[in-house]
Amino acid sequence: MSRPTTARAQSETVGIILLVAVFVVSASAIGVAYVGGMGSDTDEVVVSAELSADGTDLCVDHLGGDALPNGELAVVVRADGNATRYPFAPPAGEFAPGERRTFSDALVANATNEVALYHEASGERIARTTLAPTATPSLAAETGSIEGVVVGPGAAATRVASGASLGLRPSVVPLSGATVAVDGAGRVAEATTGVGGAYRIDGIEPGEYEVSATAPGLAVSATTVEVEPNETATVDFRLDPLRPAEFAVEIAGVDARVDAGDPVTVDATVENVGDERGTETVELRVGDERVDSVEVSLDAGERRTVSLRWQTLPTDAGEETLTVDAGDDAATTTVEVLDAATDAVAYVDRDGDGDPDETYTAVELAFLGAVDGHLVVYDDVTVGTPVGATADRVTVRDGVTVRANGIDLTAAGDLSVGRDAVLDASSRGFLFAGAGDVSLRAGGDLDARDAAVTTSAGALFASAGDIVLTAGGDADLRDGTFEAVGVGFFGRSDGRITVTAGGTVRTEGASFDPPRE
Numbered sequence: 001m002s003r004p005t006t007a008r009a010q011s012e013t014v015g016i017i018l019l020v021a022v023f024v025v026s027a028s029a030i031g032v033a034y035v036g037g038m039g040s041d042t043d044e045v046v047v048s049a050e051l052s053a054d055g056t057d058l059c060v061d062h063l064g065g066d067a068l069p070n071g072e073l074a075v076v077v078r079a080d081g082n083a084t085r086y087p088f089a090p091p092a093g094e095f096a097p098g099e100r101r102t103f104s105d106a107l108v109a110n111a112t113n114e115v116a117l118y119h120e121a122s123g124e125r126i127a128r129t130t131l132a133p134t135a136t137p138s139l140a141a142e143t144g145s146i147e148g149v150v151v152g153p154g155a156a157a158t159r160v161a162s163g164a165s166l167g168l169r170p171s172v173v174p175l176s177g178a179t180v181a182v183d184g185a186g187r188v189a190e191a192t193t194g195v196g197g198a199y200r201i202d203g204i205e206p207g208e209y210e211v212s213a214t215a216p217g218l219a220v221s222a223t224t225v226e227v228e229p230n231e232t233a234t235v236d237f238r239l240d241p242l243r244p245a246e247f248a249v250e251i252a253g254v255d256a257r258v259d260a261g262d263p264v265t266v267d268a269t270v271e272n273v274g275d276e277r278g279t280e281t282v283e284l285r286v287g288d289e290r291v292d293s294v295e296v297s298l299d300a301g302e303r304r305t306v307s308l309r310w311q312t313l314p315t316d317a318g319e320e321t322l323t324v325d326a327g328d329d330a331a332t333t334t335v336e337v338l339d340a341a342t343d344a345v346a347y348v349d350r351d352g353d354g355d356p357d358e359t360y361t362a363v364e365l366a367f368l369g370a371v372d373g374h375l376v377v378y379d380d381v382t383v384g385t386p387v388g389a390t391a392d393r394v395t396v397r398d399g400v401t402v403r404a405n406g407i408d409l410t411a412a413g414d415l416s417v418g419r420d421a422v423l424d425a426s427s428r429g430f431l432f433a434g435a436g437d438v439s440l441r442a443g444g445d446l447d448a449r450d451a452a453v454t455t456s457a458g459a460l461f462a463s464a465g466d467i468v469l470t471a472g473g474d475a476d477l478r479d480g481t482f483e484a485v486g487v488g489f490f491g492r493s494d495g496r497i498t499v500t501a502g503g504t505v506r507t508e509g510a511s512f513d514p515p516r517e
Contacts, residue, residue: 045065045066045068046065046066047062047065047066047068047119047126048062048063048064048065049061049062049063049117049126049127050063050127051075051115051117051127051128051129051131052131053107053113053131053133054102055107055133056104056105056106056107056108056109056133057102057103057104057105057106057107058075058077058086058102058103058106058107058115058131059100059101059102059103060075060100060101060102060103060117060127061099061100062095062096062097062098062099062100063097064097065097067094067095067096067097068094068095068119069089069093069094069095070088070089070090070091070092070093070094070095071087071088071089071092072088072119072120072121073087073088073089073095073117073118073119073120074086074087074088074117074118074120075088075103075106075115075116075117075118076115076116076118077106077107077108077113077114077115078113078114078115079107079108079111079112079113079114080108080111080202081191081192082189082190082191082201082202083189083190083191084106084187084188084189084190085187085188085190086103086106086187088101105203107131107133108203109133109134110132110133110134111132112130112132113130113131113132113133114128114130115128115129115130115131116128142206142229142230143202143203143204143205143206143229143230144204144205144206144227144228144229144230144231144232144233145200145201145202145203145204145227145231145232145233146182146200146201146204146209146211146225146227146232146233146234146235147198147199147200147201147232147233147234147235148180148198148199148234148235148236148237149174149193149196149197149198149199149236149237150174150175150178150180150193150197150199150213150215150236150237150238150239151172151173151174151175151197151236151237151238151239152172152173152174152175152178152215152218152238152239152240153172153173153218153239153240153241172238173197174193174195174196174197174198175193175197175215175218175239176193176194176195176196176197177192177193177215178192178193178197178199178213178214178215178237178239179191179192179193179213179214179215180192180193180199180201180211180212180213180237181211181212181213181214182201182204182209182210182211183209183210183211183212184207184208184209184210185204185205185207185209189201189204204227205227206227206228206229207226207227208224208225208226208227209224209225209227210222210223210224211223211224211225211235213237213239214239215239217241217242218239218240218241218242219239219240219241219242219243219275220239221237221238221239221240223235223237242274242275242276243274243275243276244274244275244276244278245272245274245276245277245278245279245280245298245300246272246273246274246278246328247270247271247272247273247278247280247282247296247298247326247327247328247329248270248271248273248326248328248329249268249269249270249271249282249324249325249326249329249330249331250268250269250331251266251267251268251269251324251331251332251333252267252268252269252305253266253267254266254267254322254333254335255335256334256335256336257335257336257337257338258312258335258336258337258338259312259337259338260312260313260314260315260316260317260337260338260339261312261313261314261347261356261359262312263309263310263311263312263354263355264309264310264311264312264322264335265307265308265309266284266307266308266309266310266322266324266333267305267306267307268282268284268305268306268307268308268324268326268331269303269304269305270282270296270298270303270304270305270306270326271298271301271302271303271304272298272299272300272301272302272303273301274300275300276300277297277298277299277300278297278298279295279296279297279298280295280296280326280327280328281293281294281295281296281327282294282295282296282306282308282324282325282326282327283308283323283324283325284308284309284310284322284323284324285322285323285325286310286320286321286322287320287321291308291309291310291311292308292309292310293308294306294308296326308324309354310322311354311355312337313378313379314339314344314359314378314379315378315379316337317337317338317339318336318337319334319335319336319337320334320335320336320337321333321334322334322335343361343362344359344360344361344379345360345361345362345365345377345378345379345380345381346359346360346365346368346375346376346377346378346379346381347359347360347375347376347378348360348371348372348373348374348375348376348391349373349374349376350372350373350374351373352373352374356376357373362381362382362383363383365377365381365383365387365389366383366385366386366387366388366404367385367388368388368389369388369389369390370389370390370391371389371390371391372391372392373391373392373393374391374392374393374394374395375389375391375393375394375395375411376395376397377394377395377396377397377400377402378397378400379400380400380401380402380403381400381401381402381403381404382401382403382404383403383404383405384404384405385404385405386404386405386406386407386408386436387402387404387406387407387408387409388406388407388408388409389408389409389410390409390410390411390412391410391411391412392411392412392413393411393412393413393414393415394409394410394411394414394415394416394442395415395416395418396409396416396417396418396421396423396451397418397421398418398419398420398421399418399419399420399421400418400421400422401421401422401424402421402422402423402424403422403424403425404424404425404436405425405436406425406436406437406438406465407423407425407436407437407438407439408437408438408439409439409440409441410439410441410442411441411442411443411444412443412444413442413443413444414442414444414445414446414447414473415440415441415442415444415445415446415447415471416446416447416448417440417447417448417451417453418451419449419450419451420450420451420452421451421452422451422452422453422454423438423440423451423452423453423454424452424454425437425438425454425455425465426454426455426456426457426464426465427456427457427464435455435456435457435463435464435465435484435486435495436455436465437455437465437466437467437468437495438453438454438455438465438466438467438468439466439467439468439470440453440468440469440470441468441470442470442471442472442473443472444471444472444473445471445473445474445475445476445503446469446470446471446473446474446475446476446501447476448469448475448476448477448480449476449477449478449479449480450478450479450480451480451481452480452481452482452483453467453480453481453482453483454481454482454483454484455467455483455484455495456483456484456485456486456487457485457486457487457493463486463493463494463495464484464485464486464493464494464495465484465495466484466495466496466497466498467482467484467495467496467497467498468498469482469497469498469499469500470499470500470501471500471501471502471503471505472501472502472503473501473502473503474501474503474504474505474506475499475501475503475504475505475506476506477499477505477506477507477510478506478507478508478509478510479508479509479510480510480511481510481511482497482510482511482512482513482516483511483512483513484496484497484513484514485513485514494513494514495514496514496517497512497514497515497516497517498516498517499516499517
């Protein structure tokens with residue numbers, strides 16, 4: 001169960017005079033800790049441990065109490081301004097009563113070593129002591145050192161001349177208080193830079209190490225270095241400011257051709273190429289119209305693939321440019337929408353997924369009656385009969401014109417007439433043809449902003465129809481045009497315009513002829 005140690009390389013060159021070391025253990029300490037937050041069935045774990053020195057070897061003895069997982073224990077030795085962490089794992093398993101862990105050459109001879117045993121999972125310190133092994137002139141250990149300087153960005157740039165031109169060169173300043181860590185050969189050693197940004201770590205066994213430098217508010221810099229026996233490797237660092245989150249995007253997949261009326265799914269890969277975590281709204285646009293979006297949060301360097309969707313309509317036949325915009329970056333592709341060869345003007349979405357479950361021609365819409373789901377009128381309608389339909393929700397899209405002898409749309413929920421849409425039940429005869437009525441009834445909100453509703457009549461003996469607008473919630477009629485004017489040979493025979501709502505009625509910029517009741 002004892003921890004394997006790394007053998008130090010020793011010179012075998014004949015003729016070198018080596019002196020045998022004699023080390024003296026100066027102190028030992030016994031610690032008893034009550035460790036919480038272990039997730040065990042008991043409230044706390046009791047551990048008794050002793051820290052002692054055998055020459056420059058550090059010994060940790062488990063005197064009694066509970067066993068602890070090796071992966072949760074570590075010893076930290078601080079000497080000569082350096083801190084070295086020695087983990088208990090590997091091996092896997094537990095540090096149990098009666099066991100000893102020995103860390104070879106973990107202590108610095110002829111120096112004060114502050115030693116502490118930690119339970120890292122909870123942050124509890126189990127034992128702590130000071131050990132000062134002394135030695136006669138010792139066997140020359142063939143170790144190496146790493147030293148260098150850490151600099152960071154300056155507060156201003158330096159103006160420099162280059163031939164006949166002038167430019168700005170970013171300035172750098174030495175960083176004091178930066179942490180330099182050396183990781184390799186089963187140990188992690190750390191040093192803190194001084195006022196001039198300099199550091200030095202001694203007693204490193206030969207081999208390859210990863211050396212990194214960190215400082216608050218600056219990006220980590222790391223490199224690898226080969227440490228040679230009795231040599232000093234120089235590793236300097238320049239730490240740059242953290243780059244804020246920046247999102248790059250590329251389109252990972254999309255169908256090049258779809259039938260009109262079918263949905264288009266765009267898979268986009270988004271990557272945070274900055275140094276900090278960030279959140280961005282990724283949009284899918286068809287031309288200038290935003291059709292879908294998703295909010296993405298990514299850590300620095302993280303990538304994720306998201307799916308965005310565009311529901312095509314029969315009127316979308318042709319080649320369309322699709323853009324995925326992640327704020328800092330955008331990617332485009334083209335999709336050919338094939339003509340579905342249909343004369344449908346409306347559809348119903350029964351399950352709320354945005355896909356048409358059934359389509360209707362203008363004549364079918366006129367005699368539709370009641371349907372379940374969301375009824376969407378997406379293309380112009382012209383019929384010589386009244387149009388009547390009832391659904392859970394009704395939408396007449398922007399710019400669509402519905403011309404009929406009467407229009408009656410009823411929604412259990414919201415009813416929306418898009419901007420620049422026209423609902424026209426005006427008379428088209430010359431003598432006795434009267435206009436039909438337009439009735440819009442919403443159990444929820446009614447939105448007819450910037451729409452036109454007309455039931456006018458211009459025949460000799462005809463009268464205008466009525467406009468009835470009813471909302472269980474709010475009614476938004478702003479900037480709309482509502483006209484029920486009857487002008488005949490014998491004068492005006494206007495219809496009535498009535499507006500009722502359970503909530504707020506907004507009419508700013510709207511016109512009513514005759515005035516609404």
